[in-house]
Amino acid sequence: MNRKQKDLSVDSAKANGISEHKFQSGNSESKPKSPDNSGVVYQVFISLLLDLLAFTMILPLFPSILDHYRLNDSPDGLYPWLLKQIKLFQQLTGTPDRFSSVLFGGFLGSMFSFLQFLASPLIGGISDAYGRKPVMICCLVGIASSYVLWALSKHFAFFVVARIIGGISKGNVSLSLAIVADVSTPKTRGRGMALVGVAFSVGFIVGPVIGAAFAHWSHGQTGNWYVVPASFALGLAVMDVFYVTMFLKETLPKANRKKSVITSLNQAVAYINVIDLFQFRAVKEIQKKDQNSLRWLGYVYFIYLFLYSGMEFTLTFLTHHKFNYTSMQQGWMFFVIGLTMALMQGFYVRKLPEHKMASTTIWGLFLIIPAFISVGLASSPILLYFGLFLFAVSTAMVVPCITTLVSKYGSNNEKGTVMGIFRSLGALARAVGPVIASVAYWSIGSTPTYLTGGLLLTIPWLMLKMKFS
Template sequence: MAESPQNPPPQNTTPDPLMTEPELVSSDLTANATPPSAPPPGRRAAATFIFFTVALDMLALGMIAPVLPRLIESFLHGDTSSAARMLGLFGTVFAAMQFFFSPIAGSLSDRFGRRPVVLLSNFGLGLDYVLMAWAPALNWLFLGRIISGLTSSSIPTAMAYMADVTPRERRAAAFGLLNAAFGLGFVLGPAIGGLLGNINPRLPFWVAAALSLINGLYGLFVLPESLSKENRSPFSWTRANPVGSLTLLRHGGMIGIAAILLLGYIAQQVLMNVYVIYDDYRYHWTNRTVGLSLAVVGVFTVIYGAFLIKPVVAKLGERGAMTIGLIGGALGYSMIGSSKTGLLVWIGIPFLNLMSFTWPSAQSLLSRKTSPSEQGQLQGAVNGLRGIAGLIGPGFFTYIFSKSIGIGAIVRTPGAPFYVAASMLLIGLIVTQYATRTPKAVLQL
């Protein structure tokens, strides 16, 4: 919390010898933050469990991705057109559930602690996959997708847990590891799901259920509570609703960083919703080639998140890491959009994945400006931004793509959606330079 006028901080112009250079550069962003409480015992084992929780959640989601369309189509007697529309509805509902329930899960974790929310999510997600594996009709499968959107909303709580047990100067690296967990699930999930789906389209759901339930049982024994009782805050629907949770991001210069995240998350939707159809239209790539290229995206996400984010932030600070990420992402999207043969797509992937530096660095800055009692609400708000992007991005980019090809094209440029995504990241780059600027007081040290 901010210092009161009656109790001003000591006027000491000598830098703290224990403060790293990135902390000095970002001290304007942490001046109002409340120092984190001491990490609980078993922090390393708990952080490892959270890493595997996120990885397994993403693995499970990735496993069902290649078989869900086939399962939907089987309920519709092979009607591909209807299946495509229904798949779009499934995706929209999933994003909507994330948007509405992520802030609730985050605020509940601020009230009752992280441990019960994380474990309930593990068990709930496991039972939901059982429901989807058993589903005898399309409406049951649809209900399962709604529940999976709700139960997977615990990701913000996992992020808040990592903030609880990690010193603030190391949070970018911690969030980078969780980003690597996302990438790991992104790489392995579809591959495993495709192999299992060839045996039986419902088998990936059963395996995903088993992974979630086993992880929940394991967590009962190894996961301590990370949020002390003195740092808990009362639950409030005013703060837990999607709009109310976002109000937290208006304070202390956080809105600029939140805007960067929102622009980046929306831009990321072009990869999720246009990339496959774009590759088929422009390069006539097979499913195997598309899948391999997406696997490479995941591999670089893991490498950057697990091995590079920590030294990059230590050397350049969060601001420098975000700048590199946004420039690299804009360059990568531009290369994909301008590639006539597909070669630049492969070359652009390592540049595109430099965005892996941006997400954890931005979340680290936001976390350092938020008190321990509001970490859950903060991460819920951040995941709410992902939900907004999931509601806006698919229709936005597919519309741009539809108007850049074919007879009714406004401008015949198939790469237009990727150029728009690159432009959004460049706007984010400008906002970054303003939102993370170093105050004059620090420059005079």
């Protein structure tokens, strides 16, 4: 493995405030790893797969869940109270009551991402001081608790609390990446990170189908139909807790841990300060020209993901309202999108030479424009499918390629910092995008929202085209 590959392998850990001591010590790299450590990567894979299958189950269920609370929340509950607060503006715009679920869904989606944006670096910092395994178990217990609340959430307020707990606890993903980095050698690190990628692909392909299947099976069985998929997600989460507790070994020895948790958390805060993020101020060893290029790419990525995540989040509501998609149909929609992305990344993007990353990113940014315009204008399944196909192809191209472009900047011992800032910008975009798009969807409708978003996506495309023209 060359030096660049080694630098890239620490990006995910640094992105969440986790130390990179394993990569800074030449002696630790030269020492042979214990044979038992090779199994840790597969343990992380199984843990992540259980978590992601449970996590993605809710994706196709959001419209139906919020419609359920709109009809069944108690008269003095949170949903009617929120609905009352927006009633005046709703009357002025003539927005149907059923679109209120889009607005509430957007707030929930943004809240979940914002909590991840805040919590992941802090959780990573705590693990630097106390070890990976105990912090991982705490995260998984928190995730399981969120599913308990979801299963018991007869009222909308309980469901909101469940999402808050789930968002705070989602630092297990960054910890999984750190564990893989801890136990890998230069020869095995790439394969370990690739296995993590496989867990994500499988989770996002299979999870929504499982959730939709359970919702379809249980919808006519009971008034609180969501209890069945929530209970299944809880079962997966409990299995994950027991599996990690019983089998996962601690990968950060006490001798390598940070002496003070305060010092570790101070480092993590650098990934939360918004002004510093956009300026890439934490990157010290870099020429002015390269820092300006980094900032330009950061702006491109944030604008793209801000618009993209907003449109992505409202997709299930659009298919639910405009095409009357059931949860099962939405599950299969996510399956096809995920499969297309996996095939594109596995057979095309993964094999791209370095000099084609810029042009591929530009093409990917261009394709997302007609994708959202087609989905926004779609009045028949054919145009919808065409837009979703472009959406999947573009998604598979943009993020991995622009990440590779960014990874070129910074000195060898600051590449992790560069990527940490870059990932934090993405998390912030995903925290803001859904709520803005949902407000637009709620107030002016799906077609104007998607057309406006598609046109605004020409901005990051033009910015990147100017940069590399």
